[in-house]
Amino acid sequence: METNFKTKEMKKITLITIVAILGTFSSYAQLQKVDQEVFGMDCAPCAYGLERGLKKMDGLQDVRVSLNDGKAYLELSENNGLSLTKIQEEVKTNGFSAQKAEVVIEGKLNTENGTPQLKTDTETYNIMNDASDDLSSKLKPGTVKVKGIVQDEEDGSLSGTWKIRVIEIL
Amino acid sequence: MDRCGTLQENGSLKSKDMNKNISLFVFLFLVIPIYGIAQGHGPLYGLQTPTLAKGGVDLNVAGMSLSTEDDTSYMLRYLFSYGITEDLQVNLTTPTMIQRLDNAPRTRGNSNMPANGDIEASLWYRFFSNAFGVGKRFESTAILGVSAPTDNIRGQVNVGNSIHGAISTGYASRTWYAWLGGGYQYYLERDNEQLGDLPYASAVVGYRPNIFMGDYPKPDWRVFVESVAEFPGDNQYLGQQDFTDSRSKKVLIGPSFLGLYGAWGISFGALFPVVQDLTPSAVKEKYRVSVNLSYWL
Numbered sequence: 036m037e038t039n040f041k042t043k044e045m046k047k048i049t050l051i052t053i054v055a056i057l058g059t060f061s062s063y064a065q066l067q068k069v070d071q072e073v074f075g076m077d078c079a080p081c082a083y084g085l086e087r088g089l090k091k092m093d094g095l096q097d098v099r100v101s102l103n104d105g106k107a108y109l110e111l112s113e114n115n116g117l118s119l120t121k122i123q124e125e126v127k128t129n130g131f132s133a134q135k136a137e138v139v140i141e142g143k144l145n146t147e148n149g150t151p152q153l154k155t156d157t158e159t160y161n162i163m164n165d166a167s168d169d170l171s172s173k174l175k176p177g178t179v180k181v182k183g184i185v186q187d188e189e190d191g192s193l194s195g196t197w198k199i200r201v202i203e204i205l
Numbered sequence: 206m207d208r209c210g211t212l213q214e215n216g217s218l219k220s221k222d223m224n225k226n227i228s229l230f231v232f233l234f235l236v237i238p239i240y241g242i243a244q245g246h247g248p249l250y251g252l253q254t255p256t257l258a259k260g261g262v263d264l265n266v267a268g269m270s271l272s273t274e275d276d277t278s279y280m281l282r283y284l285f286s287y288g289i290t291e292d293l294q295v296n297l298t299t300p301t302m303i304q305r306l307d308n309a310p311r312t313r314g315n316s317n318m319p320a321n322g323d324i325e326a327s328l329w330y331r332f333f334s335n336a337f338g339v340g341k342r343f344e345s346t347a348i349l350g351v352s353a354p355t356d357n358i359r360g361q362v363n364v365g366n367s368i369h370g371a372i373s374t375g376y377a378s379r380t381w382y383a384w385l386g387g388g389y390q391y392y393l394e395r396d397n398e399q400l401g402d403l404p405y406a407s408a409v410v411g412y413r414p415n416i417f418m419g420d421y422p423k424p425d426w427r428v429f430v431e432s433v434a435e436f437p438g439d440n441q442y443l444g445q446q447d448f449t450d451s452r453s454k455k456v457l458i459g460p461s462f463l464g465l466y467g468a469w470g471i472s473f474g475a476l477f478p479v480v481q482d483l484t485p486s487a488v489k490e491k492y493r494v495s496v497n498l499s500y501w502l
Binding site: 072073074075076077078079080082083084085086088100101102103104105127128129130131132 | 257258260292331334337339421422424425465468
């Protein structure tokens, strides 16, 4: 009976070790930084409410809200499960309108139906084809990290698919 | 003691009572906020449009005073607000009357609080909102409330429950604010007597000077000029010779100030009558003063 227990424990430890090793080798496809433009936020309690709402979300390292810029600045932690949809829904819940966002994303670049797409674990970013030739030539399939401007979508119909204008490959 | 002496003593007693009331009013206002507080981030008296975030809670405590040619009332009022969605808010407000007026003018108090001893529950529905720029938005809100009195008689007339509806529309930005609104309060009949109804309108313009344009989380101040027009109908009561269905007409104007810091807000202001075309039974007002503390949970 004691041998059975020991075998089970060994199996558990082995499984945890394998998962941990695999985890070390995989890179996270995710948002890393978001400067979210917010319309309609005019007062300190508005900023306070939005900041507090954003801080409640898991996966954030730092949040700062600026009334004068009309922006929420978010630094996301490693291995976060956050999506731009979740962030923009929080903005809407606070009674404001989420507009375009400047983001840093690490994701997998593929081409689907002729459109280059950057995929994170939770969302798809269709890359707009107005980037410079120099920038476009540097976008190769595989894991890439880019800075870009995500275009505004209707607050009430966020689907997790976005259009992004890439401004820098990092 | 001669009559003159009695009058002087009465005057002195009244003055002592008044001082006691004012002290109690100030004391309670200063102490109660410690346990959890009080109002919105718009005007003090005029109708406004902002609603809470979904799941947001706002606690308010207000000190209100209304002075007529006869006497002055003092009241503390507490307001609990909860955001059901970002466009739908429920409110409950209760009073602590420190000194009532025998003949109280019929009026709304602060923008979402009755001026008299009514307990009021209300729903705010922001049915239109257009955020079109950084810090800028147009929005419109409808208000529907019901109230129950804490006093049996007001101005020698039985007080019934009432319903209140209002609508307001406004513009907010980082620098300028403007709201226009109108409402109507109707008191139900009680024991064959009825308080007159109250149609009213309000207009507010607000401005934040550059000096207060510091970014969050720095303190945020703004100043308003507020105006309220009220048209209270006459009361109906037993033994009345003939009910003429006439209305008083009042316009009041005054400044108010709003300071915001993080989750806290304080507003204070006063209204002074500039037009008082009153029916014979209505009482002349001298001023209204109000202070309000808010805390957003």
